[in-house]
Each structure stands twice: as C-alpha cells, then as structure tokens.
Amino acid sequence: MVKVGVFSAQGAVTEHIYMLRKTFEEMDIQGKAILVKSREEAREIDGIIIPGGESTTISRLLERTGVGEAIKRRAEDGDIVVMGVCAGCIILAKSIEDGGEKVKSLALMDMKVRRNAFGRQRESFEVDLEVKGLSKPYHAVFIRAPIIEEVFGKCEPIAYFRNKIVAARQDKLLALCFHPELTEDTRIHRLFLSLHYGSQENA
C-alpha cells in the first residue's frame, strides 16, 4: 500500500487527490491519497505533492505547520518522493530569481527558477510538450508559470518549452512548471509514482 499526500493549505489540492486516485486505479495499485496539513501526517506518507497556488502563501504555511521541515528532512534522506507543481516547483528550488526573498524555499533541487516568467494571467497558455519518459506529447497547462532557468549538480531537465526548461527531475524529486492536475491525462502522476517504485520494484 502506497500513501501519497497532497500539502493541503492552499491551491489546487483536490485536483491532485482526484488525479492520484485515478492513477492508482489505472495502474491497478493499492494506494491512498491523503490531505497533509501537519508534521505528523507528513511523517506517515511515501510521497507528497506540493500543489500549484501562490508560492508566497504556500511556503509560509509549509513553514508555519512544520510540514516543510518534515518533507525536507525526509527528502534529504531519500525517504520520500516529492512532486512540486508550479508554486511547488519554486518551493523545491535551491535558488529563486526576482522576488525570491518572498518565498521560503525548501532548497531541495539543484535548480534556479524564475517566478511568473511568462508574465501575467493573459499570457498563460496551453501547449503540447515532449516530456522525457513519455512516449507521446503531453498537453501542458501553464498558469502564471515559472521557468527553470538552469539546473546544476544532479538535477536533470525532462521537458523544454522554447528552449527553456519547464520540468526537471533529481533522484526522487520532480519539478513541473505546468499543471498535470488540470487535464485527465495521468501520465505525469504515473511518472511521479514510478519514482517511488523505481528503487523497490518496477511499476
């Protein structure tokens, strides 16, 4: 039984719960998708999603609840898989350009991100992207999205848009600038779960 949490303080939380349940069903695995609000809950899970929302708000609440610290410690021990989406991607980065002082990052991934890199909401867009590890393009929804300006160390880009990195992976951590919870396509959530199974068994 795999237990995957979604940090549930602000943002698109229920959408990820829905997608996780759908993914468990499609992959035919025993899984539980749960809301994570406290440090205690963060200790009992195999994976966690930090969802899209406002990075300033979510990072503040990660700190205040102690969930951020719990995730950081466990991730550094390689004890948990983590997916950061949009705001969550910013929160995973070691370096944030512009306005980074407003976001308290967990500094887990070797990457530098830029917030609102495409501009305001009217510049938000949908596009089909090639993602490493997926055989067909993925329909990606970018909402006031960040970009990953550069990766270093062990972080590896897995998707580009106009030569800019929009998804990256580092060991058991996955960062996305777009929103895989807003379509019905579960392939990104599968990719995420495969990081958990990767080390133990192949899903």
Place this chain on the structure above:
Amino acid sequence: MAREIRLEQLRHGTELLKRGFAKMQKGGVIMDVTNAEQAIIAEEAGAVAVMALEKVPADIRASGGVARMADPKKIQEIMDAVSIPVMAKCRIGHFVEAQALEALGVDMIDESEVLTPADPFYHIDKRKFKVPFVCGCRNLGEAVRRIWEGAAMIRTKGEAGTGNVVEAIRHMRIVMGMIRHLKRMEDEDLYLLAEEYAQSYAKAAEQIIGREIDSDTPVFGEYVYDDVKQEIFEILKEIKEMQRLPVVNFAAGGIATPADAAIMMQLGSDGVFVGSGIFKSSDPEKRARAIVEAVAHFDEPEVIVEVSKDIGEAMPGIEMKELKVRLQERGW
C-alpha cells in the same frame, strides 16, 4: 522544426486557463487594497491575490455617488508593487471598463455590484475576454447565469463594506442548500429550473424590444432563449452530478474576523475575499495574517482561537436595518 510547429498550437485565454487560474486561488484570501503600501502588507501576510481599488467598499458606501472602475494608474502602481495576482473591479455590464482592465493586464476582473451598475439589461459577455472574471451571486440562479456568461469564479455577494457577515452566510447557505437540493430533482424538474433561471434573459430582451420574444429573438449576444435554457440545463446537470459549482466559489461581503473567514470555509467556500475588513481595522497587518491562517486551518478551532488573540479592533460594522443602499440588490 518541430518546436516552431508547437508555437502555432499555443493557446491563450481558454476556459481551462481561466478556470485553472481561479483554482490556484483556492484556500486563499484575496484582500482589497487601495495603494502599493497596502498591497505589500497583504502579500507579506500571505494573501493569494489583491483587489486593486480606489476606495474600499466601506468608503464607497459612505461617499455615495456613482462608483466606477479605479484609475488605471492606481491599479498599475499596485501591479508593480507585488508579485501575486492583481484583480480589479469593473461596473456590471460595462464591457469597455473590462476591456481597459484587460489591456492594462490585470489577472482577473471582478464584475462587481460594489460599483454602480452600468447596463440595466445585461452583464458582460465574459467569454469574449482572455482574462478570467469573478462575479457575485446571492443564489444559485445568479451563480449559474454568471457561469453561463463565462465567469471563471463565483463569490457570494454578502453585503460589502458592512463588516457584518450575515448576508455572506445567507447567500452561501442559499447557494449550497440549492446545490444539495438538486440531488433530489429529476431531469424534468432540472429543465423547469433551467427555464426559470433563463427567464431573466428573456425579460431583458422583452424590455429592449418592447414586445414578446419569439424563437429567433436574440436574448444575450447572439443566443436565443432556447439555447440559453438548454445550456443552463447542462450546467445544472453538471452541478447536480458534482455537488458543487463547476467553478471556484468564494465568500465575500462582510467578513471582518478570522472566525468570520473560517465559518465561510466550513459552510463550503473555496476561499474568501476580505474587503474593508482588513484596512478598516486597527491593526491591518496582524488581522491580515490571522485571516490567512484561519482560512488555511478553518476546521481547527485551536488555530482559530490562537490567531484571534490580540489582533486589535475589527472594523465597526453596520446592522443591516441601518443600511440605505443594499449593494447586493445590484445585478440579477
């Protein structure tokens, strides 16, 4: 090159992007601000967005006269000051104010009853815009009509600028109660309800042409009555099935304390707007933070009690009987 082909497939301003933007606000607090300094306070307190205004609703109410879209220069100052999304209000039906706000680049437009309505017949056709809209409602009929017109977010109207939560609670209970009631309705009854909800468009068209409409009379944009009715019926079926609105549903209009914010969340809101409640209180910084925490932990009384301590005086508030103007009655 493959990459260039992808560029042609780029899509902006779709329903998915508009509704998606609104979903990112869930569990958050959107605060009314009137200058850059207040916007920074709101952002630092953890607001998910700010609503840029010239005056907060309590002052709009006090000053009377016609309330219009804010000075774009003011809004721009606020946009320049913060990195969170900035929303702004236009008058009901004033699609040129909306076009101006879209051109300015605000992230969401509030077609708001807090301003003086501009069009006696129609709300804005929000599908024509790339920028998402939020609209107020007092009941499911108003909510469904605004969703049909393209709103990406709904909020209860409450009674803005009063610091009195009673109307926000009234509207949330009416909307949520009716959503639950849909479960007990068969398609036939839903169809009758769709007809009732669509009547408002027929009536507007009849006032305009001065006679009864027929099956070819446009009642909203290019839409004829039967199309509106059919599409509203589809929305109602979706609401019945999902047991919630298909767009994000916030609470607004009278929220003044952390407990006010939390009760709206417990009643089923996805987040809250706080208008006059923050910057008309004695310690806006503390109150703003406390309301953000209360919304994130709305079902944990121990957090509510903790954050409610020592945050200064709330705005004074007004009893409903004392009101000369009820803003909630604007819009239909």
